Amino acid sequence: MASLDLADSRGAMPAAALDFPLLPGGQEPFASGGLHYPRSFIFADGTTSPLFVKGVIPSAELEQVAQHTARQIAAHYAGRRLLVVQILEGARVFARMLLPHLDRLCLTAGIDYEMGAVQVRSYSHGSQATAHTVLTPLQDSRCRDLADCRGFDGVVLVDDLIDAGLTMTWLITEYLPRFTAQDIGICTMLDKKRPRTDKVAGVLSRSLISAGLEVPDDWLVGYGLDLALGGGEGIPPLHLFRQALPGGVYAFNSAIEERLASEYRQRPAWVASQLAVYRSQL
Numbered sequence: 001m002a003s004l005d006l007a008d009s010r011g012a013m014p015a016a017a018l019d020f021p022l023l024p025g026g027q028e029p030f031a032s033g034g035l036h037y038p039r040s041f042i043f044a045d046g047t048t049s050p051l052f053v054k055g056v057i058p059s060a061e062l063e064q065v066a067q068h069t070a071r072q073i074a075a076h077y078a079g080r081r082l083l084v085v086q087i088l089e090g091a092r093v094f095a096r097m098l099l100p101h102l103d104r105l106c107l108t109a110g111i112d113y114e115m116g117a118v119q120v121r122s123y124s125h126g127s128q129a130t131a132h133t134v135l136t137p138l139q140d141s142r143c144r145d146l147a148d149c150r151g152f153d154g155v156v157l158v159d160d161l162i163d164a165g166l167t168m169t170w171l172i173t174e175y176l177p178r179f180t181a182q183d184i185g186i187c188t189m190l191d192k193k194r195p196r197t198d199k200v201a202g203v204l205s206r207s208l209i210s211a212g213l214e215v216p217d218d219w220l221v222g223y224g225l226d227l228a229l230g231g232g233e234g235i236p237p238l239h240l241f242r243q244a245l246p247g248g249v250y251a252f253n254s255a256i257e258e259r260l261a262s263e264y265r266q267r268p269a270w271v272a273s274q275l276a277v278y279r280s281q282l
Contacts, residue, residue, distance in 0.1 A: 058248040070101035072210040074109035080153035082113040087159040090224035094189040115141045122167045154183040160224035161190045165200035185209040218251035229264040
C-alpha cells in the first residue's frame with residue numbers, strides 16, 4: 001500500500017485504498033482489550049449474517065491521521081491559546097489519539113490548549129437539518145459550562161467523521177458565535193465521500209484545518225464510529241463498536257441494520273449476549 005503524503009498544504013489527507021481485509025485470522029470471535037467481537041450475528045430464527053462487509057481504514061493509518069492533524073493544528077495556531085472541543089461521545093477515541101501528538105508539538109509551536117466538549121443532536125429531513133438539541137452545552141476541561149470563549153485565541157472542533165456536515169455547520173454559524181468564539185477550525189479523523197449542501201461546503205472550505213482520510217459513503221464502525229440500536233420501554237439504546245476494533249475501521253453490513261434493531265427490541269438479552277456493546281448517555 002502506498003505511503004501517505006503528510007505534507008498536503010490544504011490539510012486534507014489522500015484517500016486510502018479500500019476493500020482490503022482487516023479482520024485477523026482465526027475463528028470467531030476475535031478479541032481486543034479483553035472484549036470479544038463476533039464476525040457475524042445469529043438471529044433467533046437460526047439464520048446467520050456477517051456484521052462487516054469490508055475493512056476501510058487500518059489502525060496504523062488512523063495513527064498517521066492523528067499525527068498529521070496535530071501538525072496541522074500546530075502550524076495553523078502557533079503562539080495561541082486554544083479551546084480544543086470534542087464533539088459528541090464518538091470523538092473521544094480520536095481525541096485520545098490526537099492529544100499525545102499535539103502535546104509534543106505545543107512547546108515548539110508555542111501553543112497552550114484546554115480540552116472542552118459539547119454534545120448536540122440534530123434532527124434532519126432529507127439533507128436539511130430541521131432542528132438541533134444541545135444535550136451538553138459547551139464545557140471546559142472540568143465539565144463547567146462556559147459563558148464565553150474570550151480567554152481563547154481559537155476554537156478547534158474535533159470529531160471522528162464529517163458526514164453530511166449539518167451539525168458542524170450549525171455549531172460554527174449559529175451556536176459558537178454566541179460564545180464570541182475566535183478563529184474556529186475543524187479537525188476530523190475521516191471525511192465521508194457524499195454530496196453536501198452549498199452552505200455546508202462553504203463552511204467546510206473556510207474552516208477545515210485537517211479533514212482526515214476520505215472514506216466511502218458506508219455505515220462505518222469502530223474508533224468512535226458506531227451503530228445505535230434503539231430500545232423501547234425499559235430497554236436502553238445500545239451503541240455497538242464505539243471503541244477501537246482490531247485492525248481498524250470497518251463498513252457495517254447495513255442490510256441487516258433494521259432486522260438487528262428489531263431483534264434487539266424483542267430479545268435484548270439475546271443480542272447483548274452476542275455483541276460487545278458500549279452503553280452511551282446520548
